[in-house]
Amino acid sequence: MSLFGYPSVWVVVAALAGLTGLVVYVTRLNWRLEHSKRVLENEISERRRAEEQLADKENRLRQIIASEPECVKLQTLDGVLLEMNPAGLALLEASRAGDIIGTSVYDMIAPEFRDAYRDLTHRVFAGESGVMEFQIVSLKGRRRWMETHAVPLRDARGRVVSLLGITRDITARKHAEDEVRLHYRELAHAARINTMGEMASGLAHELNQPLAAIANYSRGCLHRIRSGGGTVGDLTQAIEQVCTQAERAGDIIKSLRRFVNKEDSPRLPQDLHAIIRETLVIAAPEINMHGVDVKLDLAETMPRVYCNAIQIEQVVLNLVRNAVEAMDEVEPGQRNLAIRTWHADGIATVEVSDTGPGLPGEMRNQIFEPFFTTKAAGMGMGLPICRSILEAHGGTLTFAMQEGRPGLVFRFTLGLTGGRSGR
Ligand code: ADP
Numbered sequence: 001m002s003l004f005g006y007p008s009v010w011v012v013v014a015a016l017a018g019l020t021g022l023v024v025y026v027t028r029l030n031w032r033l034e035h036s037k038r039v040l041e042n043e044i045s046e047r048r049r050a051e052e053q054l055a056d057k058e059n060r061l062r063q064i065i066a067s068e069p070e071c072v073k074l075q076t077l078d079g080v081l082l083e084m085n086p087a088g089l090a091l092l093e094a095s096r097a098g099d100i101i102g103t104s105v106y107d108m109i110a111p112e113f114r115d116a117y118r119d120l121t122h123r124v125f126a127g128e129s130g131v132m133e134f135q136i137v138s139l140k141g142r143r144r145w146m147e148t149h150a151v152p153l154r155d156a157r158g159r160v161v162s163l164l165g166i167t168r169d170i171t172a173r174k175h176a177e178d179e180v181r182l183h184y185r186e187l188a189h190a191a192r193i194n195t196m197g198e199m200a201s202g203l204a205h206e207l208n209q210p211l212a213a214i215a216n217y218s219r220g221c222l223h224r225i226r227s228g229g230g231t232v233g234d235l236t237q238a239i240e241q242v243c244t245q246a247e248r249a250g251d252i253i254k255s256l257r258r259f260v261n262k263e264d265s266p267r268l269p270q271d272l273h274a275i276i277r278e279t280l281v282i283a284a285p286e287i288n289m290h291g292v293d294v295k296l297d298l299a300e301t302m303p304r305v306y307c308n309a310i311q312i313e314q315v316v317l318n319l320v321r322n323a324v325e326a327m328d329e330v331e332p333g334q335r336n337l338a339i340r341t342w343h344a345d346g347i348a349t350v351e352v353s354d355t356g357p358g359l360p361g362e363m364r365n366q367i368f369e370p371f372f373t374t375k376a377a378g379m380g381m382g383l384p385i386c387r388s389i390l391e392a393h394g395g396t397l398t399f400a401m402q403e404g405r406p407g408l409v410f411r412f413t414l415g416l417t418g419g420r421s422g423r
Helices: 009-067 086-091 111-125 171-227 232-260 272-289 309-329 382-392
Strands: 071-075 081-084 130-137 143-154 160-169 268-270 293-297 302-307 336-344 347-353 396-401 408-421
Touching: 071 086, 086 160, 111 130, 111 143, 111 160, 143 171, 171 232, 171 272, 171 309, 171 382, 232 272, 232 309, 268 272, 268 309, 272 293, 272 302, 272 309, 272 336, 272 347, 302 309, 302 336, 302 347, 309 336, 309 347, 309 382, 309 408, 382 396, 382 408
Parallel strands: 293 336
Antiparallel strands: 071 081, 071 160, 130 143, 143 160, 268 302, 302 408, 336 347, 347 408, 396 408
């Protein structure tokens, strides 16, 4: 302040400077606020755009799922259905989503498949994916075959929140497979009857032996009884022989009846070595008639194989008969048939080898073709049937020339199940 009550020049200058500073500060603040507002507006419109894009995407996804011809569903660990598209509702013969959503998937799965489906669900919630075939019972009570591909659906943190299942109706395929199986069963049965027809004379001869022995022993007994000669011990021995021979004949007939039986035995864990031995009972007359030596080299232990015993017997018999017939072309004394078995890595292998002439190169590609035969009375269906039997069991049938000598080696494989059988 000056002496006369007026502000000094310096005070005015200072006030002006302060004011100018304030104006600059406010302008800057204003500018910053403007800038922040613009940024905020930008962010809001970006977010809105992103939300719109997301909604568009979700809408598109929903439309795709809604028009998807397969059933698409979401389900909880307990089996509660969260979502299902119209194709799924149609499969279940539901008229509205409300009939299905919120209910349990287990209400639609046929009882015999529920445990397996529960296992699949648990595996999916543990992070795996899986495929399963099962039957459903629709809301109208109709059974249909389904194949489902189930995968885990995860949230942003990677936790599995539901099971995503894509399920298709495979009823038509299953029926077609059943028909093929039926035809093929008929064919295999016809082939067995045909084989028996071809082997009839040899088998009659084989049966004649125990019958002739029974007649002889019985006549001997009668003679001793009538003549009053012979001790109780002699008679007992002769009657024991009668029983043994009758049992032998009975065993042959039992094997034959089993072999030509039309009813398929179910697939069960079977003793592979017992199947091979049973086959050799049926093949024995032919083997003997053709003067063939048989060598069995069976694995010391052989876990059970999961199979239809009669069909595997049919395979072994076909391979043995082919080998026996092929060796007609070599000198007696050089006709050796060997059957070897072993197992490794869950697979049992059976090898049937012979010392016959083998096959010329150009025929080797045709051997599994239906109706390929080099025999005058051959049908050419034996090996194709054997191969289909083994493939239906998940096994294989292959062949090779013997190493360093004539003859063929056929090898087939089957899966193992666990229980053991000896030689
Ligand atoms: P088929 O016995 O009626 O001829 P297969 O399908 O069993 O029908 O056999 C087809 C053909 O494969 C036989 O005709 C024969 O030429 C050949 N073959 C099969 N096994 C042998 C073998 N062990 N040695 C030589 N040829 C064989």
